[in-house]
Amino acid sequence: MRPKLTLKQIARELDVSISTVSKALRDSSEIGEETKKKIKAFAKLYNYRPNNIALSLKNRKTKTIGIIIPEIVHYFFTTVISGVEQVANEKGYNVIVCLSNNSFDKEVLNMELLANGSTDGFIMSMAKETLQKEDYHHLTEVTNQGMPLVLFDRVIDEVHCDKVIIDDVIGAKKAVQYLIDKGAKKIGLVSTVDYVSVGKLRTRGYLEILRENNVEIDENLILKIEDMDHSEAEIKDFINKNDLDAVFAVNEHFAIHAIKAVQEKGLKVPDDVSVIGFTDGELSKRFIPSLTTVSQHGERMGAEAARLLIDKLERKPEEEESYKTVIVETSLIERNSTKL
Amino acid sequence: MRPKLTLKQIARELDVSISTVSKALRDSSEIGEETKKKIKAFAKLYNYRPNNIALSLKNRKTKTIGIIIPEIVHYFFTTVISGVEQVANEKGYNVIVCLSNNSFDKEVLNMELLANGSTDGFIMSMAKETLQKEDYHHLTEVTNQGMPLVLFDRVIDEVHCDKVIIDDVIGAKKAVQYLIDKGAKKIGLVSTVDYVSVGKLRTRGYLEILRENNVEIDENLILKIEDMDHSEAEIKDFINKNDLDAVFAVNEHFAIHAIKAVQEKGLKVPDDVSVIGFTDGELSKRFIPSLTTVSQHGERMGAEAARLLIDKLERKPEEEESYKTVIVETSLIERNSTKL
DNA sequence: CTATTTTGCGAAAACGTTTGAGTGTTGAAA
DNA sequence: TTTCAACACTCAAACGTTTTCGCAAAATAG
CATH class of the missing domain: 3.40.50.2300 (Response regulator)
Known part of the structure; x- marks a missing residue:
């Protein structure tokens, strides 16, 4: 076991001062060519690397x-x-x-x-x-x-x-507009409670784009999940209660739970119900059916x-x-x- | 903007030496109660925290x-x-x-x-x-x-x-034994090339357990993926060529590609073909059908x-x-x- | 041959800590 | 009164760097 080499050790070994070693290694013009060469060779041979901690302390960064x-x-x-x-x-x-x-x-x-x-x-x-x-x-x-x-x-x-x-609002609008363009009339939203800012913003996008398209807003078509642990049951309930032709979910998990729920209800995705998620993760890519989604990059x-x-x-x-x-x-x- | 407080500043402010401050804060018996109290109060008030970098340098850790x-x-x-x-x-x-x-x-x-x-x-x-x-x-x-x-x-x-x-070999044996117990006769293996040690070991487990069960080993039922980027096509090919009743894949990705391939072939998972993966990820849990898998913890x-x-x-x-x-x-x- | 410049190097401080050794004051025991 | 211990504190070194300054010797100029 060979502990790390320091300037001090090089200095002692080569019988010069610490500052000389430091300067030589940084190629200072103050040091003679001969000495520089000697010190550099030694440092290279023994693989000298300056200590980061000491540098941090000195440079205050x-x-x-x-x-x-x-x-x-x-x-x-x-x-x-x-x-x-x-x-x-x-x-x-x-x-x-x-x-x-x-x-x-x-x-x-x-x-x-x-x-x-x-x-x-x-x-x-x-x-x-x-x-x-x-x-x-x-x-x-x-x-x-x-x-x-x-x-x-x-x-x-x-x-x-x-x-x-990210432009959560715009992203949500893009998604919902897409659904509308494909002919969806009753578009459900599966979101989070409002103190999670992304949930709030994506909900806003959903609302805004519906208004812009003169689609009446139905509060019953909006689900806000409080407790992630029970999201599956809540979403199932929500899908069963409502007769949707599309769902916009604010994340992958909600989206696939929605798909599962739709399928368990005996309907097909995307034939009967379209689903869009948010966040382009592993799940979205590989799920079957793979998820149309808003990518966050x-x-x-x-x-x-x-x-x-x-x-x-x-x-x-x-x-x-x-x-x-x-x-x-x-x-x-x-x-x-x-x-x- | 208030830059970080140091021992030196406290010392100057309270007109004592740096060491006194240090010792007071570490509750040394060398320092008088009065002084200690004063210094501690000051440090607390201005929220003094020792500098990690300096400590690292001193302690060499x-x-x-x-x-x-x-x-x-x-x-x-x-x-x-x-x-x-x-x-x-x-x-x-x-x-x-x-x-x-x-x-x-x-x-x-x-x-x-x-x-x-x-x-x-x-x-x-x-x-x-x-x-x-x-x-x-x-x-x-x-x-x-x-x-x-x-x-x-x-x-x-x-x-x-x-x-x-992890006990890759044992894990693989568990999985394949499970398939055998469920009545599988032709069990395919989707693995990686052998220099990836996990691929090698899981392959070994597969081979060992087949031998232990006196199942003849058929090299055609073993696929070793070289290039991850083309794994999907290779697996599809493999599934199509062989008439398997079970597949053991050494990771999630291979497993779901196998499932897809089986489904595209017109067969059903798990009714016609069982599939087991390795590594318990998000995908395994949420995929439909969800994956039976060897969890790596x-x-x-x-x-x-x-x-x-x-x-x-x-x-x-x-x-x-x-x-x-x-x-x-x-x-x-x-x-x-x-x-x- | 002296005066000045250049060259090559070393000493020391600084970054912020901790800590062993040292110092001066006080009070008590001898 | 001397001696010594206890107390309360300060000094200084160390961790590994970088960098400013100073200084001697060598080189150059006058």
Whole structure:
């Protein structure tokens, strides 16, 4: 076992000072060619690599991005991480991932931990509990300390920072318009409760586009799932009670539960009922019938978020502060759960 | 914007020395009660938190675990991360995630980067390219430097370190035995090429259990997918050519492609053909028919890996070095793709 | 041959902590 | 009164870097 080589050891070995070694390796003109050559050769031979921690302390930056998400076993979030990772790596940053498990306390804990020097900035999607509590002190705390923060997906207006979102309203409108264009009259909505902002926005899109098409809005055709654990039963009930010819679900899970329910009712998808989902995950692609869906392009969102954050991190201090909100366009992916 | 508070600032503010502040906050008996109270009150008021980087440098440990995986947009790996994260958090460790994208070069790069002080140890699953190349110098490099390494899922004997694997062979045997018990005679295998160790082992399980049951082995009933991108077509071909009454696939994707192919052939799953997969992902649960599958318990694997690593990290130096291999049991989850 | 510049290198501070050793004051025992 | 211990605190080194400054010797100019 050979412990890591340091400048000090090289210096001792070659009988020069630490600063000489440092300068030689950074190719400073202060050091003579001979000495430089000797030191570089030695460093190369023994595979010297500067210690990141020491560099971080010295430079007061870690070249590390913290990303805090509610859960990782979730296709959308993994695509976002993937996007962040790509851009971060390109620009020489590492990514440290923390999970809040949708718990407010764990979110706060994680942020405090990472904020004490471990990362230069944050990319995060807020925990459901945080959105309910409407307590954002941990976010303002870190921004006050001068750490950049980029919020994505689940964002809130109260926090001033860069944001990356999708056009939930427009995405929903696209989906519902598509259904209308295909001749659907009674379009059901399976959404979440309103404090989950995506649920609220997609519901808004649904309502708006119906109005724009002069379709009367029937509250009975709208289902808001409170408890994810019982979503299956609730959706089944909803499908059975109503005589729909199309369903717009705000996520994959709801969509496939809807399809199951339709099938169990003895009807066919897409012949009798069309179903559109939101979020283009594994499930949508491989389900039979595969799902027509509104794609969120998580990877692109992650990449955008990383770019925004790194821009802030590498901004000259004299440049003026300003917060951007990037909207990543959604696109409708046609598959087999809707009529042609 | 208020930059982070340091010991030095507290010291200056309260007109004591830095060491006094440090000791007071750590409740040292060297410091008078009065002074302690004063300092603690001040620190609390201004929310002092020690700088992690400085601590890391001082203690020569970062309390961070690096995890390197081939890809993150993959259900199994996310469950593993989730397991690692839970245990790590419990024990006060952070998790830094790097993706190799199955590329050897990126794997090496990532390791070198993290090995320079950023993490105390590694948990990793090797890139496909690395397995092909059989070049493990980056692994031996870090272990030589005294950094603990835990390999999971895709492991190799040549590297000496702790390992967490599943009983691939036994898992495969369980699955195939189950099919035999249900009366299947012609059981097809859809596997990967042999340098992917899981493919090799699961194939071995398949062969062994057939032998144990005195079923003749027919090489035509074994398909080894070389190129994931064309797996769908290859599987379709395979299903069409052979007259199977059951299929054992070494992963979810292959399994559902097999189901699709069977259905397109005009047969029914599970009535005409039973299908069993490996890896219990989102897809298996929600596909229709839902998949009977061998569950890998990724979360448990991650947790085990984290425990092994942290044990090594916190081991007293005098304790003797030894490498364990933990085998996480698989279990067969019965769903609707096999006959009752 | 002196005066000045250039060259090549080392000392030391800084980043934020922790900690063993050192120091001055006080009070009590000898 | 001397001695010593206890107390309450400060100094300084260390972790591994980078970088500013200073300084000697060598090279050049006058």
